[in-house]
Amino acid sequence: MALADLVARTRTVRRFREEVPLAPDLLEQLVDLARLGGSARNAQSLCYLIVTEPSLRAALFPLLAWAGYLPDWPGPAAGERPAAYIVCVLDRERQRGPESEAHFDLGISTQNLLLGAAERGVMGCRIGAFNADRVRALLQLDARYQPMLVVALGEPAETVVVETVRTDGDVRYWRDADGVHHVPKRPLGDILLAPPRP
């Protein structure tokens, strides 16, 4: 698949076919894609935990905040929850620069991961809103590991469409009466600035 098609297909999904498991091999391959992205100072300070075991998934789920722009929606119902999570943690002993570089690396690595997932029909959602101490305790992680991001994964059980931001500039995603999730994107002309003329 051409990358442009894959990028277009790689959309954030928050409702899944929970009953469809994701193979351990697939999940490791996705972490391997994350591994091979660039890294500031080549520090490679991110580590990953694959969470598929049902009781651990059930314990992780209530620690996560879903979809800030859908205040009336508490997150996916039972049966529509993620089939797996990949928890991304910063290893403080490997960190070589400011924490902003870890955020930067996280964007790179999880984009590789989510593109790889979408290539196989698996979609995901990056979740950054959680109490890191509670996630660390649940996963029995040493203090050197700082949970940064949780990637929820599964076969999609919702339709997501990209549309152009309206003239009022409202970027909030929304869900229509049929449950279709709409994501307003700024058009190219709106993010491309002209360099000065010589």
Add this chain to the structure above:
Amino acid sequence: MALADLVARTRTVRRFREEVPLAPDLLEQLVDLARLGGSARNAQSLCYLIVTEPSLRAALFPLLAWAGYLPDWPGPAAGERPAAYIVCVLDRERQRGPESEAHFDLGISTQNLLLGAAERGVMGCRIGAFNADRVRALLQLDARYQPMLVVALGEPAETVVVETVRTDGDVRYWRDADGVHHVPKRPLGDILLAPPRP
């Protein structure tokens, strides 16, 4: 091309065939790939400037710091400099969360961009070490725009190989006597943590 092959091929390159221009259409397509990545809060607060004009490239080049781990190398010589730059700036008026979210978005968007470039045989280098005020002044940008990252692009004029980090854990990239650039990567087993047993 399967994504795994494209990810493996997408390596940071710092020496280019400067005489080979990059088509404006291609560069706009790369920004469009950056545009279509996910964004924290869907804020889409990043904007992009494409810099190809020779005098502007010449003025931008000395503002950038190259390859922190190669202290004896001042950056690419004339003839090996980038054929184009894409300067990524944060639009403060569109920012909706902490600046760390912009770093995060930058990782996502530039990964799309660099994968798309590699698909066409064009390689690049993310550069975060520069004086943002001087870049803003050169590009005649309003104060609302904060230069965050410069992506240098061109046809590669060097070979980059990925190898496994040695047991001493040294992650510094290095260049051998033949000018081949070596990038030590941590193996999968070194970044994959085991979740607790139920």
